[in-house]
Amino acid sequence: MGSQALTDLSSAPVPPRGPGDHVRGEGEELIVYVDLGCPRCAAAWERITALPARIVFRHFPVAGKHPRSPTLHAAAEAAGEQGSFFEMVDSLFADRGRVDDPHLWRRAEQLGLDLDRFEAERRSQAIADRVRADFESGIRAGVSGTPAVFREGQKVSLETLSG
Amino acid sequence: MIEAGEPAPDFTLANHKGEQVSLADLRGRKTMLVFYPGDFSPTCTDQLSIYQEVLSEINEAGVQLLGVSVDSSWTHNAFRKKLGLDIPLLADFHPKGKMSAAYGAYLEDWGTTNRSLVLIDEEGMVRWVYECPTPLEIPGANLIFDAVGKSSAD
Numbered sequence: 001m002g003s004q005a006l007t008d009l010s011s012a013p014v015p016p017r018g019p020g021d022h023v024r025g026e027g028e029e030l031i032v033y034v035d036l037g038c039p040r041c042a043a044a045w046e047r048i049t050a051l052p053a054r055i056v057f058r059h060f061p062v063a064g065k066h067p068r069s070p071t072l073h074a075a076a077e078a079a080g081e082q083g084s085f086f087e088m089v090d091s092l093f094a095d096r097g098r099v100d101d102p103h104l105w106r107r108a109e110q111l112g113l114d115l116d117r118f119e120a121e122r123r124s125q126a127i128a129d130r131v132r133a134d135f136e137s138g139i140r141a142g143v144s145g146t147p148a149v150f151r152e153g154q155k156v157s158l159e160t161l162s163g
Numbered sequence: 164m165i166e167a168g169e170p171a172p173d174f175t176l177a178n179h180k181g182e183q184v185s186l187a188d189l190r191g192r193k194t195m196l197v198f199y200p201g202d203f204s205p206t207c208t209d210q211l212s213i214y215q216e217v218l219s220e221i222n223e224a225g226v227q228l229l230g231v232s233v234d235s236s237w238t239h240n241a242f243r244k245k246l247g248l249d250i251p252l253l254a255d256f257h258p259k260g261k262m263s264a265a266y267g268a269y270l271e272d273w274g275t276t277n278r279s280l281v282l283i284d285e286e287g288m289v290r291w292v293y294e295c296p297t298p299l300e301i302p303g304a305n306l307i308f309d310a311v312g313k314s315s316a317d
Contacts, residue, residue: 007220010308064212064246142303
């Protein structure tokens with residue numbers, strides 16, 4: 001083996017919105033790092049989505065605090081493969097008490113998803129890599145808690161946002 | 164707070180398993196001491212959970228993390244289990260905060276360790292220090308990678 005490619009997690013600006021991002025709404029652009037298992041995020045989500053803003057969703061699951069978070073992020077991403085990303089996010093945040101696998105299947109069915117495809121994709125490496133890429137970009141941008149909101153590349157307090 | 168370029172103060176503390184760990188045991192590897200106020204507190208839970216998520220990358224960069232607070236070995240053990248942490252934790256428990264104070268990372272008013280990071284090189288010299296302006300601020304894990312990259316380039 002020659003030089004080993006190390007993952008570079010040193011400081012870097014938050015990546016601007018790209019074609020792979022999940023985006024909802026119109027208005028001032030806010031990039032938001034979210035943990036789907038995080039109660040603070042659930043409480044903030046309603047407020048964030050009510051803002052007259054374009055929300056760019058970034059995954060930031062922290063398993064130590066919320067052991068189901070990686071599973072929930074993969075589920076949202078798998079729902080996104082079938083065009084229902086934000087519908088799954090809204091569903092998960094609206095009812096945080098039901099997040100075991102049978103509950104995820106039920107949610108997928110209620111959203112009209114192909115369940116077999118959902119099951120295969122939420123466990124895929126591609127989706128794990130997609131979630132991890134967001135997480136690592138958040139680490140490099142200095143995210144140390146969720147939700148973390150960036151406006152014009154700068155981290156801002158949720159309380160400072162109008163709307 | 165101790166500064167880069169100074170020798171790391173010696174210490175011997177019990178880890179989360181009750182085993183004695185001394186500065187001499189860290190020789191030969193870069194070590195990032197992670198001083199934090201207390202096991203199970205919300206901010207410290209956030210901090211250590213996030214560091215755990217990138218622990219393999221930190222280790223691959225040639226650095227071991229070592230958490231330090233004034234909690235006991237037993238509490239450390241429970242905290243690690245609760246969060247699924249692989250990061251070893253040192254108990255600066257008795258005399259309370261002695262090691263943290265030697266590094267300038269003890270808050271008398273709070274009775275806890277102050278949140279700060281100290282990078283010690285293979286020879287036991289302090290190479291980089293970050294002291295949080297308030298214990299409620301979490302230094303992002305990116306700062307650990309910045310410090311390691313900078314110290315390797317020196």
